[in-house]
Amino acid sequence: MVDFCPDDTPELKAWRLEVREFLHEAWPSKRIFDYDYDEDPAGWEEYKAFWRAVGKKGWVALTWPKEYYGQARSTVEKWILDEEFIAYGAPTYPVIGLAVAAAVLRHGTHEQRLRHLKGIAEATTLWGEGYTEPSAGSDLASLTTRAHRDGDHWVLNGQKTLGTAAHQCDWMFVLARSDPNSVKHNGISAFLVPLDTPGIQMLPLENIGDGQQNQTFFENARIPADCLVGDEGQAWNQIWFGIGGEQLDNAFAAQDTHLMRMVRMLADTISYCKETKRGGAPLTEDPVIRVQLGELMVGVEALRLAALDGYSKAATSGKGGRGALESNLNAAFYKEFWPHYAQVAMEIVGPLAQIQGGKWAQLNGRFEKYFRTSFGNHAGGTSQLKRMVAATRGLGLPR
Amino acid sequence: MAIDLNFNEEQQLICNTAKEFFAKRCPPELARKYENSTEDFPRELWKEIADLGWLGMTFPVEYDGLGCSFLDTYGIYVEAGRSLAPVPLLEAIGIGAALVARMGSADQKQALLPAIAAGDKLVTLAIMEPDGSYGANGVTLTAVKQGDGFVLDGTKLLVACAGTADRLIVAARTGGAGEDGVTLFLVDPKAAGVSIERTKNIGGYPLYAVTLAKVAVSAADVLGAVGKAWPATEAVMMQAAVLQSAMVVGAGERVLEIAVGYAKERVQFGQPIGRHQAVQYLCTDVAIALRNTSLLTLHAAWKIDSGQPFLREAALAKASASKASAKMTFAAHEVHAGIGFMIDYDLQLYTMRGKHWEYNLGDARHHYEIAVAQAAA
Numbered sequence: 001m002v003d004f005c006p007d008d009t010p011e012l013k014a015w016r017l018e019v020r021e022f023l024h025e026a027w028p029s030k031r032i033f034d035y036d037y038d039e040d041p042a043g044w045e046e047y048k049a050f051w052r053a054v055g056k057k058g059w060v061a062l063t064w065p066k067e068y069y070g071q072a073r074s075t076v077e078k079w080i081l082d083e084e085f086i087a088y089g090a091p092t093y094p095v096i097g098l099a100v101a102a103a104v105l106r107h108g109t110h111e112q113r114l115r116h117l118k119g120i121a122e123a124t125t126l127w128g129e130g131y132t133e134p135s136a137g138s139d140l141a142s143l144t145t146r147a148h149r150d151g152d153h154w155v156l157n158g159q160k161t162l163g164t165a166a167h168q169c170d171w172m173f174v175l176a177r178s179d180p181n182s183v184k185h186n187g188i189s190a191f192l193v194p195l196d197t198p199g200i201q202m203l204p205l206e207n208i209g210d211g212q213q214n215q216t217f218f219e220n221a222r223i224p225a226d227c228l229v230g231d232e233g234q235a236w237n238q239i240w241f242g243i244g245g246e247q248l249d250n251a252f253a254a255q256d257t258h259l260m261r262m263v264r265m266l267a268d269t270i271s272y273c274k275e276t277k278r279g280g281a282p283l284t285e286d287p288v289i290r291v292q293l294g295e296l297m298v299g300v301e302a303l304r305l306a307a308l309d310g311y312s313k314a315a316t317s318g319k320g321g322r323g324a325l326e327s328n329l330n331a332a333f334y335k336e337f338w339p340h341y342a343q344v345a346m347e348i349v350g351p352l353a354q355i356q357g358g359k360w361a362q363l364n365g366r367f368e369k370y371f372r373t374s375f376g377n378h379a380g381g382t383s384q385l386k387r388m389v390a391a392t393r394g395l396g397l398p399r
Numbered sequence: 400m401a402i403d404l405n406f407n408e409e410q411q412l413i414c415n416t417a418k419e420f421f422a423k424r425c426p427p428e429l430a431r432k433y434e435n436s437t438e439d440f441p442r443e444l445w446k447e448i449a450d451l452g453w454l455g456m457t458f459p460v461e462y463d464g465l466g467c468s469f470l471d472t473y474g475i476y477v478e479a480g481r482s483l484a485p486v487p488l489l490e491a492i493g494i495g496a497a498l499v500a501r502m503g504s505a506d507q508k509q510a511l512l513p514a515i516a517a518g519d520k521l522v523t524l525a526i527m528e529p530d531g532s533y534g535a536n537g538v539t540l541t542a543v544k545q546g547d548g549f550v551l552d553g554t555k556l557l558v559a560c561a562g563t564a565d566r567l568i569v570a571a572r573t574g575g576a577g578e579d580g581v582t583l584f585l586v587d588p589k590a591a592g593v594s595i596e597r598t599k600n601i602g603g604y605p606l607y608a609v610t611l612a613k614v615a616v617s618a619a620d621v622l623g624a625v626g627k628a629w630p631a632t633e634a635v636m637m638q639a640a641v642l643q644s645a646m647v648v649g650a651g652e653r654v655l656e657i658a659v660g661y662a663k664e665r666v667q668f669g670q671p672i673g674r675h676q677a678v679q680y681l682c683t684d685v686a687i688a689l690r691n692t693s694l695l696t697l698h699a700a701w702k703i704d705s706g707q708p709f710l711r712e713a714a715l716a717k718a719s720a721s722k723a724s725a726k727m728t729f730a731a732h733e734v735h736a737g738i739g740f741m742i743d744y745d746l747q748l749y750t751m752r753g754k755h756w757e758y759n760l761g762d763a764r765h766h767y768e769i770a771v772a773q774a775a776a
Contacts, residue, residue: 001403001405002404002405002407002410002697002701003402004701074401075402076401076402079402274775284771291764294718294767297767298691298722298767302694302719305695311402312401312402326690329683329687332683333687333691384676391683394686395655395659395683396659397659397663398663398670398673398674
């Protein structure tokens with residue numbers, strides 16, 4: 001039965017209020033903080049403490065099974081939790097911990113779940129990504145980082161790049177080729193790698209969105225055999241499509257980091273236009289700006305509903321999750337709409353949008369920063385790639 | 400208390416039945432036959448739809464309706480859109496009958512709704528005037544009080560099925576300005592002083608220019624309260640805009656099917672054109688516009704169905720549907736190139752009707768205005 005409204009019971013209404021009250025206590029500054037675009041050390045400390053507080057409530061693992069630190073609560077409750085985080089403007093969960101948890105819950109052993117999920121649930125262990133390589137971006141399956149078995153260890157050699165906020169992380173989720181004779185998708189395995197392993201070195205890469213990404217070098221880095229997650233050589237099918245969105249939906253619904261930011265940005269854009277006068281009248285009375293705002297509202301609402309659809313499918317269908325078509329269409333739309341949003345917002349604000357700080361900066365410089373960060377829309381795969389996957393795997397067009 | 404975007408079993412059954420019915424009874428040739436034809440629509444097909452119980456579905460049971468909900472009928476509109484069924488479901492049921500059901504007196508409802516449900520009578524709305532707008536300010540046709548009744552003077556455009564309608568619901572100004580002072584009248588299109596002229600149009604629809612010259616209307620034919628009709632009229636038009644969006648969704652699904660089918664079959668440079676990424680891009684353009692519109696439309700329908708305020712959601716849905724209608728058909732034409740330009744190829748049927756749907760009940764700009772007015776309030 002069609003139902004978009006998750007809190008029509010007193011219990012759920014009370015749950016919403018509980019989340020809201022918690023946020024007022026745990027993030028009183030309402031500071032805008034994005035882990036991938038902020039390097040301020042004090043901000044990081046405040047941010048990490050906030051998520052540890054969320055973890056202490058058991059809310060990171062809200063929907064996980066009870067035997068693995070979860071509360072086995074419903075997707076409806078998870079949606080309400082996320083909605084409240086969005087409305088409040090709270091920061092999103094650090095880096096890729098939730099995706100790692102999805103992969104470990106789905107493909108890990110009982111021991112791996114016990115060992116790794118605790119730190120993710122409590123937000124005491126932060127996980128960075130080790131997928132992209134200098135020569136393997138959109139064509140990730142051409143990656144060349146090697147993992148070879150040596151007794152009860154795996155030995156890693158190679159280079160990863162564009163690891164968002166990896167320098168803040170304790171562990172890395174690494175895709176490497178475990179079968180030296182394999183090509184393309186076969187023979188890739190996934191590893192849970194402690195970043196203090198000897199033989200791992202990191203160099204910073206600064207991006208135009210004020211964030212730090214990293215190059216990570218592996219030189220005979222030895223990790224215990226039980227760091228392999230999932231079946232040897234099967235990471236592409238088991239794990240990668242999980243991270244790519246389709247299987248992730250199944251386990252968790254989406255984490256919707258980007259959606260949270262966009263909903264927040266839209267609310268801020270509209271209030272900016274209400275409060276800002278040009279030629280004596282608020283920007284909301286400018287007919288051109290009204291059309292621009294209307295278009296932005298349509299796009300953001302479509303993305304919100306797409307996320308809700310992911311939750312719906314996770315909750316109601318046996319296998320769960322949006323299919324290859326829907327998840328890739330949503331990803332492609334998002335990746336194109338985000339920079340479009342940023343461009344339009346800059347047009348609305350006009351020349352003052354250039355100013356980055358101080359009393360003349362508009363909305364504390366948020367618009368121009370949003371514009372700069374929107375060039376990070378390729379993270380997790382370009383829109384071109386998502387469209388190709390949607391076209392071939394979703395619409396059935398020939399490869 | 401679940402997040403669930405799926406229809407219930409009965410609704411799914413209605414969708415399936417409607418899909419089968421329209422596929423069988425409304426092949427593209429039927430849509431072609433009624434393009435700018437002298438007949439408004441196939442009356443026997445309308446009667447068949449009445450016999451299925453679909454016309455009076457949402458009417459109250461005391462007026463021969465089934466008392467069904469908004470979402471129950473949703474699938475019928477999706478399927479009518481997919482098949483381009485040349486019947487005035489939206490105009491006569493989604494708008495005309497909905498206005499009568501919402502605003503009519505018991506006598507008016509008794510006189511019209513059972514006959515509409517049976518497929519015997521037809522009522523459509525006459526609102527747009529030569530300034531081409533859908534808002535309250537656009538209603539300038541004058542209604543002057545005379546004795547117990549009123550005298551109406553003015554012109555209405557894009558009036559659906561005026562050639563067959565038993566009554567037109569004419570929006571007129573009895574005074575005031577803007578939303579205040581709008582009154583609806585039930586007018587017999589054959590009454591003295593009413594002249595109608597079918598206007599040839601891009602979608603080939605039975606759309607008329609209706610001129611009223613000193614048309615006398617009795618007080619008994621006022622629909623709703625004098626001067627206070629706008630809020631209910633707007634609400635019905637916004638609900639109908641969601642149904643129009645549902646039709647765009649159904650049509651979009653078919654347009655996507657046509658485009659993808661052609662991209663798989665058409666061979667150039669020794670391979671299907673669908674292998675070219677430029678063509679894959681066009682196909683995903685259709686699919687993205689369709690998916691967004693589908694989500695927004697279902698959401699708005701649910702808002703209406705569950706009795707919540709829905710203006711913002713309906714506006715976002717129709718804005719998306721209007722843009723999508725143009726974008727989907729354009730991209731599909733790009734996939735087809737020359738063959739899509741041919742009148743015998745079915746894609747153009749969607750393109751031409753899609754242009755009417757884009758405008759009908761307000762284009763994207765009209766609905767951006769409504770959504771932003773809600774958000775900036």
